[in-house]
Structure formats: structure tokens, C-alpha cells
Amino acid sequence: MSIPVKLEAFEGPLDLLLHLIDKNKINIYDIPIVVITEQYLEYIKQMEAKNLEIMSEFLVMAATLINIKSKMLLPVEVTEEEEEVDPRQELVERLLEYKMYKYISEELKDKQLDASKVMFKPPTIPPEIAGYKEDINVEGLLSDLTLAKLHEIFKSIVKKQADKIDPIRSKFGKIEKEEINLSAKLIQIQEYGILHKIFYFRSLLEAQNTKMEIIVTFLGILELIKIGRIKIEQENRTDDIKITYLATDIIQMEEVGF
Amino acid sequence: MEIKQVEAQIEAILFTMGEAVEIERIAGAVDHDEETTRKIIHNMMDRYQSEERGIHIIELDGAVQLCTKPSLYESIIKITHIPKKHVLTDVLLETLSIIAYKQPITKLQIEAIRGVKSDHAVNKLVEYNLICEMGRMDAPGRPILFGTTEEFLRCFGLQSLDSLPVMNPEKIEDFKIEAEEEAQLKLDI
Amino acid sequence: MEIKQVEAQIEAILFTMGEAVEIERIAGAVDHDEETTRKIIHNMMDRYQSEERGIHIIELDGAVQLCTKPSLYESIIKITHIPKKHVLTDVLLETLSIIAYKQPITKLQIEAIRGVKSDHAVNKLVEYNLICEMGRMDAPGRPILFGTTEEFLRCFGLQSLDSLPVMNPEKIEDFKIEAEEEAQLKLDI
Numbered sequence: 001m002s003i004p005v006k007l008e009a010f011e012g013p014l015d016l017l018l019h020l021i022d023k024n025k026i027n028i029y030d031i032p033i034v035v036i037t038e039q040y041l042e043y044i045k046q047m048e049a050k051n052l053e054i055m056s057e058f059l060v061m062a063a064t065l066i067n068i069k070s071k072m073l074l075p076v077e078v079t080e081e082e083e084e085v086d087p088r089q090e091l092v093e094r095l096l097e098y099k100m101y102k103y104i105s106e107e108l109k110d111k112q113l114d115a116s117k118v119m120f121k122p123p124t125i126p127p128e129i130a131g132y133k134e135d136i137n138v139e140g141l142l143s144d145l146t147l148a149k150l151h152e153i154f155k156s157i158v159k160k161q162a163d164k165i166d167p168i169r170s171k172f173g174k175i176e177k178e179e180i181n182l183s184a185k186l187i188q189i190q191e192y193g194i195l196h197k198i199f200y201f202r203s204l205l206e207a208q209n210t211k212m213e214i215i216v217t218f219l220g221i222l223e224l225i226k227i228g229r230i231k232i233e234q235e236n237r238t239d240d241i242k243i244t245y246l247a248t249d250i251i252q253m254e255e256v257g258f
Numbered sequence: 259m260e261i262k263q264v265e266a267q268i269e270a271i272l273f274t275m276g277e278a279v280e281i282e283r284i285a286g287a288v289d290h291d292e293e294t295t296r297k298i299i300h301n302m303m304d305r306y307q308s309e310e311r312g313i314h315i316i317e318l319d320g321a322v323q324l325c326t327k328p329s330l331y332e333s334i335i336k337i338t339h340i341p342k343k344h345v346l347t348d349v350l351l352e353t354l355s356i357i358a359y360k361q362p363i364t365k366l367q368i369e370a371i372r373g374v375k376s377d378h379a380v381n382k383l384v385e386y387n388l389i390c391e392m393g394r395m396d397a398p399g400r401p402i403l404f405g406t407t408e409e410f411l412r413c414f415g416l417q418s419l420d421s422l423p424v425m426n427p428e429k430i431e432d433f434k435i436e437a438e439e440e441a442q443l444k445l446d447i
Numbered sequence: 448m449e450i451k452q453v454e455a456q457i458e459a460i461l462f463t464m465g466e467a468v469e470i471e472r473i474a475g476a477v478d479h480d481e482e483t484t485r486k487i488i489h490n491m492m493d494r495y496q497s498e499e500r501g502i503h504i505i506e507l508d509g510a511v512q513l514c515t516k517p518s519l520y521e522s523i524i525k526i527t528h529i530p531k532k533h534v535l536t537d538v539l540l541e542t543l544s545i546i547a548y549k550q551p552i553t554k555l556q557i558e559a560i561r562g563v564k565s566d567h568a569v570n571k572l573v574e575y576n577l578i579c580e581m582g583r584m585d586a587p588g589r590p591i592l593f594g595t596t597e598e599f600l601r602c603f604g605l606q607s608l609d610s611l612p613v614m615n616p617e618k619i620e621d622f623k624i625e626a627e628e629e630a631q632l633k634l635d636i
Contacts, residue, residue: 011349012374057374097371104359105351107423108414115415116343117331118316119463121324123276124514125527138576141533142602145540150603154544157560160400262499269501270519271526273462279526287526310451312458330459337460337468337476384564391563393537402563 013061014098016043021095028095031088033072037065064091180212186220187252193230193245201232201241227251264288265302268295269324278321278408318411319418343413344386353379354388358410358422362392362403380404388413453477454491457484458513467510533575542568543577547599550608551581551592569593577602 010016020039021028044058071087192199192207201221208214221243224230229251233242267288272279285295299315299322306314312330315322326334334340346354353376356368368376383389384404392405406419416422456477461468474484488504488511495503501519504511515523535543545560546552557565572578573593581594600607 011352012372014373054374061373094371094373098373101352101355101359101371104423105348105355108355108358109346109351111414111416111423112346114328115413117328118415119326119331119334119340119459121273121276121462121465123274124465125274125523137533138598139602141535141575142577145535147603147605150540150544150547153540154548156400157541157545266499266501266516267519267522270515271501271522273502273513273515274523275526283526283529286529287522310455312455312460313462324462326459326462327455330456333456333476334459334463337472338464381564390567391538394541 013058014095015102016040016058017061017095018099018102028099029092031092033065033069033088037062037069040065180210180216182216182219182223183252185213185216186223187250189217189220189224190229190245190247190250193243194248194250196245198242198244201243204243261298264290264295264298268299268302272315272322272324276324278318278323278412280321282320284322316412316415317417318408321408323412346386349379350382354383354406354410357383357389357404358406358419361405361419362395363405364395364401364403366401368404450487453479453484453487457488457491461504461511461513465513467507467512469510471509473511538568539571543572543595546572546578546593547595550594551584552594553584553590553592555590557593 010019017036017040020036020043021031024032024035024039026032041062044055044062047055047058068087068091189204192204204221205214205217208217221230221232225232229245229247231244231246233244234240268284271284271287281296281299282292284299285292288295290298303315303317303322312326313324314327316325352372353368356371357363360367360371365376365380368380380389384391386409387407388410389404390407392403394400395403410416411418457473460473460476470485470488471481473488474481477484479487488506492504492506492511501515502513503516504513541561542557542565545557549556549560554565554569557569569578573580576596576598578593578599579596581592583589584592595608
């Protein structure tokens, strides 16, 4: 299928869906969900995933379409009381509402064009009059306001802010940037390997001081497995991992294009 | 005669103020009650409209403002450079129409209708003074409610929100019936 | 008929321009020679004068300008002196409470707490003399710090700001507990 229109041109998942419905010359109430889903997914594939947030919105719609598709493939269970509900119903309603606002915004656009032809005049209040400062009756303004009420308002704002704070993530400490070099760590592991030949994963990790070092060490092990310099064995799932160093020398990671 | 004088006062007031003035305030300045003042102003509006005049009075949500007639735009731009107004993109227009019809509405509700995040659009519309905060919703997190401004009415040539293009329930119903008929038609073939 | 339309064009031009416009320029915009244009304008001037109108055209050195008639000066003074309706909206109350408890505070900090632009609210509160500038923050751009005014204290019958303590995080916790106790107390009654 050819993709004549850039996906970025669509304002959102509903917009794309409307475009497909329009392009296929089908009625909104009669969406051939299988065809549309395929075309929709095809569009998403073409999408440059530059903006994850936008991408995810399109994906949610894709998931909705697939969900409807799967529901339609399943035999419909009709209970006595409820009528058979077309799984497309909710989507159709959303699309219809969205379409309505698109239609209205076109009308508004015309109105704006007309209204933009009207000219206004800036105020020309003589300076001696403009200089007049109106006395604002502050007491009257505050007549309904008590200190307690003001306090109440502030508390609700503070509470709202507290609600906004992610209770888990906000407790994460600052990530200290440590200069732990993976290449250096790899050499260290290899040195350790030459020395011990056979060693255990846990004992290797225990030798590490920080969380970051442990992570880098783990990455180093994975890398060494990949290039075939070590072999690992594990009897049971929670057992310690036995590592056998297969080589007799130390390789600089730059040599293997790391 | 008396009325003529009041009309002259009102014209002078509107000319000087330039911006929209609440009818209530005008009433205070011309020493008449609000209802009488409104009638006088409506009378003036009709006359400005029917006579071959260059200016007329528009009404914006209980306030009135003097402005030129749109038909004279061509002559005006011949003599003066008119600063460009904000160009509203389709995204902004779409968001604005949702707010106009559903106000007061929260950002989340807008996003539910559009199916996309709308922070940028809402912020831009606030910046252009087309929408503003209307208070908070009595719901968890007390989200901000948005609604349209007087500037919105002015920019779209609307007297009040009642003059928004109509999308009444019957029209929507028509829309549906039409669509259903179309669907039926297809099945018949 | 034709003349009427030219007159409308001239009225619209003068209204939009506000200032004095050379008759020569007007002639160019309405597609007539200067002499004819001048005649039409003089005609308009007479009519504005004789009719009971709020505005008229004055001529200054080959240029003409639209302005209000001097006799209506009183009405204009009156309208500018009629107080507008002032109300503390939710938005204003919210902003005021933040400033009261967090002062001195910058607009940016207020916006960070509220999650929305707050220019309008801050300006209004300054206009109402409930808050004022307290100096500048020693930070890039040297932003203005706002705090409450003496008027604010007086209105609430406060001796000083000490009776309105600045809230720090521990205090907020205390406040929460207090509030709960108060609520309990109320229930007990």
C-alpha cells in the first residue's frame, strides 16, 4: 500500500482514522474494522518515532482497533437481558463527536475571516481624565473573605501539589554520575578470569563497591559471553552462576569494535 | 430631542473608550436605567446598520463597542497598514471550538475528545487571550476549568456564546439519520 | 448614493486611524481627486455638526480628524469615573493565598505552584492594592518579588505578617494535623 500522506500531517489518532474512513469512502457507522486496522497500522509503521508521546497516542488507537477487531472475530454471546452491542459503537461515538468539532472549527474559521475585517480604535481618553485613579474599595472586595478561608485555599493548593508528586519516584535519590568505564571494567574482569579460571558471579559482584559498578560488571559479563570469552553455567534458577574463563589472554575491547 | 442627546453621549463615550463598555456602566454615565439604555443602544445599532455609515456598534456579552463595517475593509487597508492578527492553526481552531461549546472544560476533557495531548494548544489559546481560566473543577486535583473570553467573541464576530454556529441536538440527530440511511443504502445494493 | 458610500469609507478610515489624516491621502484611498474629497468631507463636517451626534470632524492644516464633541466632555468624565465591578475570582483568591503564605515570591514561582500563567491575576491584585513589589530577586533577570500590602493586613485585622506565618514543609505537616483535629472538633460539636 502506498502512503501518500505524511503521518505528521495528522493531528491525532482520531484525525488519522477519519482520513482513512474518508479515503475508503465508507460510512462512519459501517467501518470495516479489519481493513481500517491494517491501513492504520501501516501508517504507524511509517511514522518516524521521534516523539514518543505522540507515537503512543497513535498506538493506543491501534490497540483499540485491534481490540475491536478481535471482539468481532469472537462469537457474540448474547445474554437475555442485554442486547448485542456492536464493539464499534464507542469508537463511532468518539469519531462522530470529533468530526462534529472539526466541522465547527471550519465554520469558526470562516467567521474569523469575516470578523478580521472589522477595525477597532484604541482608546483616546484625554490624559487628564485617564489619569484619574479609581478608588477601589478593598474592604468591600474582601468582605466575604476570612483569614480562615484564605488559609483553606492555600492548604488545598498545597495538597494539590502534594498529590502531583509521584510518591515513588520523588524518593529516588540523585543519580551520582560516576566515571565507570566499561572497557576498563572488561579488562578487570578478564584479569580476574585469568587469575581464577573458574569463578562465581556473586563473588565477582561482591567485589564491586557501588550499584553502578555492579551494573557495569554485569554488562561486562554479558559482553564477554557474546564474544565467546567466557562460558556460564547455572544448575537451578536461583543458584549462583558459575563462570569459566575460556581464553588465556586479555583482549582490548576496542579490538573487537566495542 | 432628549433621546438624541443621550445617543450623542453614547456615541462619544464609545468613541473615546475604544474598547467594549458594559451597558450597565453606560447607563450610569447617561443617567438612565439599564433597560432604557439598552433599548436606546439597540435603536442606534439598527440605525448605524441601515444608514450608509462607516462605523457601527457591535454587542459582546452585555458590552458594546464601536467598530468599522467589514465591507469597508478594502478602503481602510489602502490607507493604513493593518497588523496581522494571530493565525490560528487547525489544531488551535479545533481545540478552541471544543472549549467554546463545552465550557467550562478541563484540559483532560479536551484531550479525551481530541485523543491527543493538548497542553500546547491550550497554552497558546491562553496566550492569545482567546480562552482563560474560569475556576477549578470540584474534583480530585481540582483541575482548572477553561472558557472563552470577550476577545474570542470579538475575533469571531459573535454577540455572545448563544450565537455560536449551531450544533443542536436535532441537527446531530439528522446527521445520524442521514448516516444510517447511507449505510442502509449500501446494504440494499 | 455613490457619495454616501464614499462618506462611509471616509468615516471608517478616520475612525480606524484615530489621528489626523491628510485629505490628499484620503482622496487616494477613496479613488477621488483631492478637491472632490475635500468637498465631500466638508459636507460631512456640516452634517456631523448639525445633527445631534457625539463625534465630529475637525480640520487641522489640510488634515482631518474624528473626535468627540467638546460639549460631551462631562459624559466621558462620568464614564471613566464609574467604578467597574470588582470581584475576587477563584483565580485571584488562589493567587493571593499563595503570595500571602509564600512571600516574597516571584511570578514564575507562583506559576510553578499554580501550573498556569498568572500575569493577569498578579496584575489585578496589584491594581487592588492587595499585593505589591517587595524588591528584586538576586537571580538571572532579577525577577520582581511580590508580597502582601499593609492594606491587606489592615483588611484582615492583622498586626503584622508574623500572624500569617510562612509555611515550610514541616509546618505544612503540622497544618494538616491541625486541620484534621479541627475537623474532628467540629464533628464533636
